[in-house]
Each structure stands twice: as structure tokens, then as C-alpha cells.
Amino acid sequence: MRDLIRNAMAMLRSGRLVALHLVGNAVLLIAAVLWLLIGEAHVTQLVFAVAAGLAILFLLLWLHSGTFAYSANPQPENFRAAFKPSFLRMLWLLLGSAILFWLMWHVSGWKDQEWQIGGYLYAKAPAALHPTRGVAVYYTWVDRAINFIFWYLTPGLLLPLIASRLLGAPILSWLKTLIQWRYWLSLAITTIVGVWCSELLLFWMPGKKLGAQTASLGLRVAAAYVLATAAWLATVGLLSYFVRRGSEKVGGKASS
Secondary structure, three states, X not given: OHHHHHHHHHHHHOHHHHXXXXXXXXXXXXXXXXXXXXXXXXXXXXXXXXXXXXXXXXXXXXXXXXXXXXXXXXXXXXXXHHOOOOHHHHHHHHHXXXXXXXXXXXXXXXXXXXXXXXHHHHHHOOHHHOOOOOOHHHHHHHXXXXXXXXXXXXXXXXXXXXXXXXXXXXXXXXXXXXXXXHHHHHHHHHHHHHHHHHXXXXXXXXXXXXHHHHHHHHHHHHHHHHHHHHHHHHHHHHHHHXXXXXXXXXXXXXXX
């Protein structure tokens, strides 16, 4: 467990890596918003939109594939080599992310039916399981279950597969990771920090006056952004740790 914490914290101790993500992701987000405002009335605008979209995608894949490469050995002397563009790593990240986001998009679609699901479960449940507050409790449970699948279970199942491809590890290292209870515990911690704590900051309304709430909005958004970034970097660190350990076990069995 100590090696796991050390690997995750090494990602957060790298000032260059943290600064690169804080600045890089913000720039990419702003660029994506501006990209949506590009007109398509003329051919030149369309060509510019395509070129700008490809540039944004390239930088996004470069940033995060380099982060995974750096997590394999998060030492300052390896920083430059890790962020040398690798089109194979970027391709694996693109394919893996596309599958992950496709699955998460389908899971998010369940929210449109959570009232029907909650009502159905309430109607089919025995009277002894009917809460005193009525069917609204079932709606809350269904909503929490969907959030659990969306933010924790789906990424938890797919991220080790993406990491194994980016780190050049055997495919069995993905399965080895999934059966490790420490992996799921570590992922739960980073998910709570990156998602739940960030949401608490964003929706927290300090003070009773609108002016006080508005004044704190910028600080709360910045704090939530820093928390989410730190949680993601720690997640990459723990993914690298478990995938590499799974790879060593696979290699050890193969050689024995």
C-alpha cells in the first residue's frame, strides 16, 4: 500500500505536471468553447474549423497520453521523454476514450427513465420495503445507483484497459487489476475527491445574500477545478501502479 501511495503522490509532487494540467486543460476547454462559435457559412471557415478541431484533439491526446507514460516512472528526469508525442499511444487513448465515453453516455441516458424505474421498483417491492416517505425514496436510490455506475463502475472497468494499452502492458494486467480490492478502494477515494467533493464546492452557497454567493463562485470553481485535476493525476498514478504490478505477475508466470 505504501508503494501505491508513493506512486500516486509522485504525480502530484511534479510541479511541471500539475501546472501543465491546470493550464493545459483550461486552455483546451476555452479553445473547445471558441471552436463551437466558428461559423460554417464559407469554405474557409469550414476548413479552419476542421483544422482547429484536429489541433485541439491532438493536444488533448498528447497531454493525457504523455501523463500515462510519465506515470510509469514519475521522476523529473523522465518528464521530457514521457511527453514526446507517440501516435500509437494517442491512438490507443482515442479508441479507449471513445468506448468509455460511449458507455457513459448510454448510462447517463438512464436518468431520463429513473422515475419510471423507481416507480416500477416501488410497485413490485413488498409492502414491508415501502419507505414512510413514499416512492420518492426509490427515485433517490435509483439516481444514486446511476451516478455510481456512471462515475465509478464504468470508468473503473475501462480505465485499467486503457492504461494497459498506453503502458504497453499485457492485456491480462487489466484483468489482474480488476480483481484487486485495493484498486477499487483507491479509485473510490479519488472518485469521492474528484467528483463528490468538487460538486459540493460548486453547489455550496456560502452566505445568505446573492452578492456573497456570487463573489465566492470564482473561488469555488477554481478550488473544484484543482481538486478534480489532483484526483485525476492521482488516479493515473494508481492505474499505472496496478497495471504494472499485474504485468509483472503475468510476466513472472510466463517465465516460470
